[in-house]
Amino acid sequence: MRIVMIGSGYVGLVSGACLAALGHDVVCVDKSRDKIEALQAGKVPIYEPGLEMVIADNCAAGRLSFSGDLVGPVAAADAVFIAVGTPSRLVDGHADLSHVYAAAREIAAAATGFTVVVTKSTVPVGTGDEIERIFREEFPQKDIAVVSNPEFLREGAAISDFRRPDRIVVGSDDERSTELMRDIYEALDLKEMPLYFCERRTAELIKYASNAFLAMKITFINEMADLCEELGADVQKVAKGMGMDRRIGDKFLQAGPGFGGSCFPKDTLALVKTAQDYDRPLKLIETTVAINENRKRAMGRRVIAACDGSVRGKRIGVLGLTFKPNTDDMREAPSIAIIRTLLDGGADVHVYDPAGMEAARAVLGAVKYRRNAYEVAEGADAIVLVTEWDQFKSLDLPRLKDLMKSPVVVDLRNVFDEDEMIGHGFQLVPLGKRPRSAYPARTLFHAVPPELAWNPLL
Numbered sequence: 001m002r003i004v005m006i007g008s009g010y011v012g013l014v015s016g017a018c019l020a021a022l023g024h025d026v027v028c029v030d031k032s033r034d035k036i037e038a039l040q041a042g043k044v045p046i047y048e049p050g051l052e053m054v055i056a057d058n059c060a061a062g063r064l065s066f067s068g069d070l071v072g073p074v075a076a077a078d079a080v081f082i083a084v085g086t087p088s089r090l091v092d093g094h095a096d097l098s099h100v101y102a103a104a105r106e107i108a109a110a111a112t113g114f115t116v117v118v119t120k121s122t123v124p125v126g127t128g129d130e131i132e133r134i135f136r137e138e139f140p141q142k143d144i145a146v147v148s149n150p151e152f153l154r155e156g157a158a159i160s161d162f163r164r165p166d167r168i169v170v171g172s173d174d175e176r177s178t179e180l181m182r183d184i185y186e187a188l189d190l191k192e193m194p195l196y197f198c199e200r201r202t203a204e205l206i207k208y209a210s211n212a213f214l215a216m217k218i219t220f221i222n223e224m225a226d227l228c229e230e231l232g233a234d235v236q237k238v239a240k241g242m243g244m245d246r247r248i249g250d251k252f253l254q255a256g257p258g259f260g261g262s263c264f265p266k267d268t269l270a271l272v273k274t275a276q277d278y279d280r281p282l283k284l285i286e287t288t289v290a291i292n293e294n295r296k297r298a299m300g301r302r303v304i305a306a307c308d309g310s311v312r313g314k315r316i317g318v319l320g321l322t323f324k325p326n327t328d329d330m331r332e333a334p335s336i337a338i339i340r341t342l343l344d345g346g347a348d349v350h351v352y353d354p355a356g357m358e359a360a361r362a363v364l365g366a367v368k369y370r371r372n373a374y375e376v377a378e379g380a381d382a383i384v385l386v387t388e389w390d391q392f393k394s395l396d397l398p399r400l401k402d403l404m405k406s407p408v409v410v411d412l413r414n415v416f417d418e419d420e421m422i423g424h425g426f427q428l429v430p431l432g433k434r435p436r437s438a439y440p441a442r443t444l445f446h447a448v449p450p451e452l453a454w455n456p457l458l
């Protein structure tokens with residue numbers, strides 16, 4: 001099949017490369033000349049484990065190429081995927097669809113013969129209908145169908161998520177498109193092909209509903225973590241006991257500083273807005289959004305509480321900046337709010353992340369960038385672990401302690417083993433359980449005072 005992928009970002013590049021690996025002829029298009037030139041030179045502009053090899057192999061096989069021009073590739077294409085960004089509109093939190101509609105018009109103008117336009121980007125329910133209206137009214141002579149095929153790729157695991165999907169959702173309202181989409185994905189050659197066909201609007205909502213539910217599930221265990229600290233329970237054990245129930249499942253029950261990334265924050269907000277527009281407010285998701293935003297801020301105050309209530313003039317080390325491990329993505333990362341609170345409190349903040357340092361420079365304030373965890377620990381009054389990169393799980397603890405001015409470690413991902421840390425003389429502040437080390441007798445101030453509670457929806 002001849003496929004064009006419009007947008008060569010996290011979703012477009014992975015989807016395009018993996019579709020080429022299925023044997024299709026794929027052209028990834030992007031308006032950024034720099035990005036296209038980098039890709040044509042064999043450089044991959046995003047951090048995604050395994051992607052570089054998939055791209056290299058399929059470029060070498062002649063199945064994958066990159067272009068700044070979409071006219072030629074679209075004219076020859078059977079299917080054109082739209083994988084451009086749909087960021088939150090700052091003014092009202094709705095998804096900004098300007099890039100989607102611009103791409104749709106350019107595709108229609110260039111299309112020849114029957115062409116399926118596939119929305120791969122996460123788009124609000126009804127976007128496919130609007131694109132179809134544009135085609136019908138502005139390009140009546142073109143034979144184009146519109147299909148929804150939302151992505152369910154996790155950054156850092158995107159290639160395996162593409163190759164072994166739990167489901168491939170296809171929202172199609174006509175037979176020709178359905179058959180073409182089946183042909184595209186049949187090549188996955190999975191025993192149980194998880195192709196799920198439904199109406200287009202249903203497919204669009206499945207994406208939002210899935211992300212909103214996962215975000216709510218994470219927020220649920222984060223609230224349980226706070227309660228555990230008061231009750232003297234252990235949130236990791238609560239999560240394990242819950243997850244043994246197959247109806248609940250053990251995934252996405254890891255308590256942390258709040259969810260970040262380019263999807264959950266944006267998609268939960270967009271879904272809330274859509275529901276409000278239809279006068280069917282989603283109170284559960286509205287609350288999820290508010291709790292999550294406040295939690296990220298509260299984590300900074302948690303570090304301050306662990307430093308006798310003030311970090312003014314103190315050196316605080318931050319391990320991990322990206323919104324999750326195995327990515328370089330800083331979008332909505334909890335570290336941003338945490339570091340802002342520490343800087344506002346007068347701390348001297350030193351940071352390290354295995355992959356996110358360059359992206360962090362664009363969003364963090366006056367922090368000091370160090371080359372590794374041990375430099376971050378040098379003279380530190382406290383260290384806070386924000387992102388659970390594997391390399392932080394095997395640190396030389398005696399060396400770390402010797403480097404620190406005071407051995408206080410605030411672990412926001414429960415990466416460290418309490419017994420081990422206490423054995424090495426650390427004062428460990430875990431998440432969702434009462435600190436056992438010789439921790440200054442002070443309740444952890446992480447409840448959000450009413451005057452500080454921020455609700456992005458009000």
Ligand code: UDX
Pocket residue numbers: 151152153154155156211214218251252253254255256257258259260261262263264323324
């Ligand atoms: C998510 C969805 O998982 C994916 O299906 C969708 O296509 C895109 O959005 P992604 O944002 O890449 O993927 O990362 P994900 O692994 O879902 O984590 C999102 C956030 O939730 C991260 O900040 C992560 O730290 C946090 N998280 C995740 C938790 O705090 N606890 C968990 O148990 C899982």
